[in-house]
Amino acid sequence: MDLHVIGPLASPAERAAVDAVLGPPESGWVGGPRRPGVDGHAARGGHAIRSRRSQLLPALHAVQDRVGWISQPALNYISRRLAVPPAEAYGVATFYALFATKPRPPVMAHVCDDIACRVAGAEDTCAALERAIGPEGVAGANGSTGWMRSPCLGLCDRAPAALVTTAGEDGRVASAAPVDAAGVLARLDGGGAPRPPQRIPQQGDPSLRLLRRVGVIDPTSLDDYRAHGGYTALARAIQIGGESVIAEVTASKLMGRGGAAFPTGRKWAAVAAQPAQPHYLVCNADESEPGTFKDRVILEGDPFAIVEAMTIAAVATGASVGFLYIRGEYPEAEAAVRGAVASARAASLLGPDILGSGIAFDIEVRRGAGAYICGEETALFESIEGKRGEPRNKPPFPVEVGLFGKPTVVNNVETLLNIPLILEMGGEAYAGIGTDGSTGPRLFCLSGHVARPGVYEVEFGATLGDLIELAGGVPSGRAIRAILLGGAAGVFVGPDAIAMPLTFEATRAAGATLGSGVIMVFDETVDLVGTLRRIAQFFRDESCGQCVPCRVGSVRQEELLTRLAAGSRVRSRDEELTLLREIGQAMRDASICGLGQTASSAIESALRQPGLVAL
Ligand SMILES: Cc1cc2nc3c(=O)[nH]c(=O)nc-3n(C[C@H](O)[C@H](O)[C@H](O)COP(=O)(O)O)c2cc1C
Ligand code: SF4
Ligand code: FES
Numbered sequence: 051m052d053l054h055v056i057g058p059l060a061s062p063a064e065r066a067a068v069d070a071v072l073g074p075p076e077s078g079w080v081g082g083p084r085r086p087g088v089d090g091h092a093a094r095g096g097h098a099i100r101s102r103r104s105q106l107l108p109a110l111h112a113v114q115d116r117v118g119w120i121s122q123p124a125l126n127y128i129s130r131r132l133a134v135p136p137a138e139a140y141g142v143a144t145f146y147a148l149f150a151t152k153p154r155p156p157v158m159a160h161v162c163d164d165i166a167c168r169v170a171g172a173e174d175t176c177a178a179l180e181r182a183i184g185p186e187g188v189a190g191a192n193g194s195t196g197w198m199r200s201p202c203l204g205l206c207d208r209a210p211a212a213l214v215t216t217a218g219e220d221g222r223v224a225s226a227a228p229v230d231a232a233g234v235l236a237r238l239d240g241g242g243a244p245r246p247p248q249r250i251p252q253q254g255d256p257s258l259r260l261l262r263r264v265g266v267i268d269p270t271s272l273d274d275y276r277a278h279g280g281y282t283a284l285a286r287a288i289q290i291g292g293e294s295v296i297a298e299v300t301a302s303k304l305m306g307r308g309g310a311a312f313p314t315g316r317k318w319a320a321v322a323a324q325p326a327q328p329h330y331l332v333c334n335a336d337e338s339e340p341g342t343f344k345d346r347v348i349l350e351g352d353p354f355a356i357v358e359a360m361t362i363a364a365v366a367t368g369a370s371v372g373f374l375y376i377r378g379e380y381p382e383a384e385a386a387v388r389g390a391v392a393s394a395r396a397a398s399l400l401g402p403d404i405l406g407s408g409i410a411f412d413i414e415v416r417r418g419a420g421a422y423i424c425g426e427e428t429a430l431f432e433s434i435e436g437k438r439g440e441p442r443n444k445p446p447f448p449v450e451v452g453l454f455g456k457p458t459v460v461n462n463v464e465t466l467l468n469i470p471l472i473l474e475m476g477g478e479a480y481a482g483i484g485t486d487g488s489t490g491p492r493l494f495c496l497s498g499h500v501a502r503p504g505v506y507e508v509e510f511g512a513t514l515g516d517l518i519e520l521a522g523g524v525p526s527g528r529a530i531r532a533i534l535l536g537g538a539a540g541v542f543v544g545p546d547a548i549a550m551p552l553t554f555e556a557t558r559a560a561g562a563t564l565g566s567g568v569i570m571v572f573d574e575t576v577d578l579v580g581t582l583r584r585i586a587q588f589f590r591d592e593s594c595g596q597c598v599p600c601r602v603g604s605v606r607q608e609e610l611l612t613r614l615a616a617g618s619r620v621r622s623r624d625e626e627l628t629l630l631r632e633i634g635q636a637m638r639d640a641s642i643c644g645l646g647q648t649a650s651s652a653i654e655s656a657l658r659q660p661g662l663v664a665l
Contacts, residue, residue, distance in 0.1 A: 061347050067116035068124070072131050073127055078536045099558035102132050104454075106142055111378075111417055114149050120154035122391030125151070125360075134436070137489045145438040145594075147420030148215075148378045155189040156217040157194035157624075159234045160379075162341050163199045164588065165538070165581050166206035166497045166570060170228065175210055179233030183238075195238040201422065201588055203227075203379050206497035207504045208245075208568070212240065213379055223381040226348040245382065245415025248350045251504040252519070259491050260467050261507045262293035264351030269386050272393040275354040281399065283470035287362045288407045295366040298471065301477030303489040308334055308425075308462030309565050309644075311554050317459055320449040321367040324457035331411075332367035332434075332453060332460040333360055335376040335383070336425035338420055339537035340588060341568035344493040345463035347505045349376070349383035353390035357413065359466035361394075361404065362473065364411040367459050372413040375430050388415050427460040428452075429594065440596045441643040448488035463494055466566075484510030488553035492567065496521040499528070499573040504630075508552075515548035517569055526656060528573040532662060536565025540583045541655035543639075544662065578663050579615050582653050584612050587651035600646025603637040607650060621664070627657065 060068070063609045069075060109128045113120045118416035120143050127610040134252045143149050163172045176186075179197045181191035187198045205211035211227035214237045226237055226243055236242040267274040275281070283663065285363060287295045300315030317494060321329055333356060337345040349356060360372045374391075376384050391413050394400045418424050418436055425435045425585060431453045452458025468490055481489045494517050497503045501522025508517065514533065524530055530545040541562045543550070550560055559565050572578065586608035586623035595601045595639045610630050614621060633651030641647050656663050 058123045060121070060123040061117075063116055064121065064124040065112050065127060067112040068109050068128055068131060072105060077132065080551075083344065088656075103134055103436040104434055106132055106139065107146075107419060109435065110143055110146075110149055112417065114217070114419075115215075115223075116217060116219065116382075118158070119150040119152065119154040120216075122151075125410050126584050132436070137617070142436065142438055145421065146378075146418075153196055154187075157195045157240075158215045159195075159197040159238055160200035160203070160211075160213040160215070161197055161234060162203045162205070162209070162211045164202040164206075165201070165534070165584055166202070166341060166583065166586060167210040169474060169498050169572070169576065170209035171230070172210045174229045175212075175229075175234065179234060182231065182235060183323075196510060197234065197238075200379075201591070202338065202342075203344040203347045204337055204377070206341055206343055206495065207499065209503075212237070213381075216240075223378075223427055225379070225381060228286055232472050238363075243408060248347050250347060250351070250506075251502045252506060258507055260464070260493060261347075261505065263353075263355065263438060264347060267352070269351055269353055270393075272354060272390075272397060272515050275352075279474070280354055281358055283473035284365075284399070284471050285405065286356050286359055286364045288405060288409065292322060292366045295362060295473070298472055298477035299366070302468075302472045303479040304465065304468050304480070305488070305554065306462055306473065307464035307468075307492070307567070308460075309536075314461065314465055317449060317461075318363065318367050321369070321457045321459040326457055328371060328456055329367055329369040330453040330454075330456055331363050331367060331372040332427070332430065332458060333359060333372065333374040333463060333466060334425060334427065334430060334460055335374055335380070335387075335463050336422075336464070337380075337566070338377055338422040338425055339568065340585075341495055341497055341534065341537045341570045342566040343495050343497075344505045344567055346383050347381050348467055349380070350386050352531040353383075353386040354394065354461055354542070355470060356387065356466055357394050357400070358391045359469040361411055362469050363399065363459060363461065364465065365409060365661070367625070369459065370410055371409060372452070373416050373434055374413055374633075375418060375424070375434060375544065377418045377424075384415065384417060391415060396631045418481060421594075422588075423594045423643075423645055426435045426645065429643070430460070438594070440594045441645075443642060479645045481655045483651075485551070485555070487555040492552070492564075494552070494567045494569050496569050496571070498534075498570040499524050499530075499576070500571050501525045510553050511516030511551050513548065514543075514550050514552055517552065518548065518571060521571075524571060524573050528575065530571060531576055532578065532656065532659075534570040534572070534574045535569060536563040537568040537570075538588050538643070538652055539563075540568060541651055542662070543655075543661065544659055563651075572623045578656065579611075580663060582656055582663065583608070583611050583615060584650050589645065593645060593649070596657060597640070597642045597646065598657075599636050599640040600642070600649060603633045603646065604649050605635075606633050607653065611653070630654075630657070 082434045129139040203211045205227040208227035304314045306313045424439040429439040433439045448458045589604040590608045
């Protein structure tokens with residue numbers, strides 16, 4: 051039986067979209083071509099097929115961008131082109147929130163209703179859109195526009211935020227913030243001004259090291275980047291060689307800024323020492339932790355710095371291929387970084403012979419598709435490989451068995467931003483910034499009830515109060531009720547914590563976390579119960595579902611909070627709270643990855659504080 055002729059065929063538009071990514075098919079079979087080693091069954095399971103599968107997300111994106119949703123015939127066509135079993139392709143397409151496998155209006159507003167946008171009136175926006183267009187996810191009267199809720203879009207400094215996707219031959223994605231219902235409706239009609247270029251509150255401050263170029267240089271210009279000190283660090287890295295680069299990074303005592311605070315020098319040395327080849331390098335720009343937007347600001351404002359830093363990391367670790375995995379909700383940052391990669395390649399700063407050194411390294415930009423879990427490093431590998439973003443068991447660790455089973459170094463965007471600085475000033479001098487246990491400058495994302503939300507750079511050691519003061523304090527002189535540190539996976543602290551230094555060691559000692567640098571301030575007007583329920587919903591929606599404690603626990607946690615909030619108790623309040631704590635404990639102890647292990651921490655931390663939450 052020839053499976054290729056069953057069912058309706060993909061439309062010309064769907065096929066054209068896929069072919070634009072995978073290359074034109076050869077002629078000769080119904081529904082699309084067989085390509086030796088690509089479309090043919092003979093090669094299934096071979097290396098060509100495995101590497102081809104990693105084109106699955108780009109192919110799905112192509113159809114989604116062109117048509118607005120991914121039909122079964124389109125999915126079948128992609129499956130055949132990539133020799134991926136249709137059931138697996140379906141499993142992947144349905145995993146990611148930005149892909150639709152049922153008809154979706156071609157013009158869609160994804161409206162953030164997450165914690166910072168709630169504070170800024172997102173619920174009013176959603177209610178107004180429901181009145182104007184109709185229920186969430188359904189096409190309005192014109193048949194071509196719709197709206198749906200979204201988790202944090204990484205624009206919390208400009209809340210409330212939305213993302214508008216417009217399907218078509220030149221499928222477009224654009225973010226808008228701050229934006230109200232009228233602004234969303236205007237964008238759905240094709241109007242509305244584009245989001246202005248990124249500015250930072252500290253712009254022009256001569257003490258800035260990491261953010262010194264953001265808002266100052268033209269992010270599309272390699273010449274401007276070079277005129278502001280760019281690419282001197284790479285030249286030095288090539289001159290001193292990989293081992294010495296690792297020695298400098300180790301001397302700097304740089305710890306990863308992606309949340310796990312792992313020493314970068316040690317990670318790089320472990321990958322460099324691996325005999326297996328090739329070595330891969332991944333820049334983790336998935337940044338989906340609610341309240342986090344620093345990586346977006348860096349990538350939009352200083353994209354060459356990350357391209358240069360990745361190239362230095364490649365020199366150090368012997369990686370020949372790099373992937374920059376960026377969340378699908380960051381269209382402007384993605385465009386900036388794609389432009390920077392192309393310009394660097396044209397100037398031989400990427401490619402087969404970087405700066406005449408004989409070193410070969412190139413970067414491929416990969417777009418995520420709406421899945422917070424893909425920020426977890428092994429889920430991210432799975433996603434690049436064309437699979438559902440389900441974390442792997444560790445060990446083996448990525449430094450030994452990572453992307454495509456090869457030694458892989460993964461670093462966060464902010465971690466990488468420190469690398470040129472370390473090479474410019476020397477590892478030891480860098481280690482003199484900050485404290486003994488937390489060296490260097492650090493970025494924090496201030497949002498919520500502060501006068502000047504944004505990304506702030508300070509030296510490690512600044513206190514929570516210093517940061518809130520930098521951001522102008524709480525508007526209208528209202529009192530602080532609670533501060534969320536580290537994002538939805540972090541903890542709430544009270545106003546009594548403002549003297550706490552924001553270092554790895556001080557926050558650890560206080561039972562808190564820096565996480566991805568989130569400082570979200572809530573004044574006395576906040577609906578904290580609603581905020582906790584939104585956090586619980588977030589984890590329920592984002593659990594990959596692979597392990598029982600997290601899959602079931604995150605659902606039960608959300609149900610319990612909803613019950614407690616509604617007062618409809620099937621048990622006494624104390625029994626419900628005990629059950630909530632037990633669910634949290636089970637998720638912490640028995641979940642495979644950090645998502646399940648931290649899914650209850652913010653909620654429990656808020657409930658621990660006497661009188662903070664009225665449940
Ligand atoms: C659920 C979950 C989400 C994560 N999301 C991100 C992310 O968006 N960006 C990031 O850099 N690290 C994220 N991490 C941490 C990564 O797994 C990894 O530790 C990090 O990318 C390593 O880079 P670093 O050493 O430079 O910090 C996440 C971890 C978990 C468990
Ligand atoms: S803890 Fe949650 S997100 Fe992590 S693997 Fe298990 S189910 Fe997936
Ligand atoms: S953009 Fe809405 S909460 Fe972050």
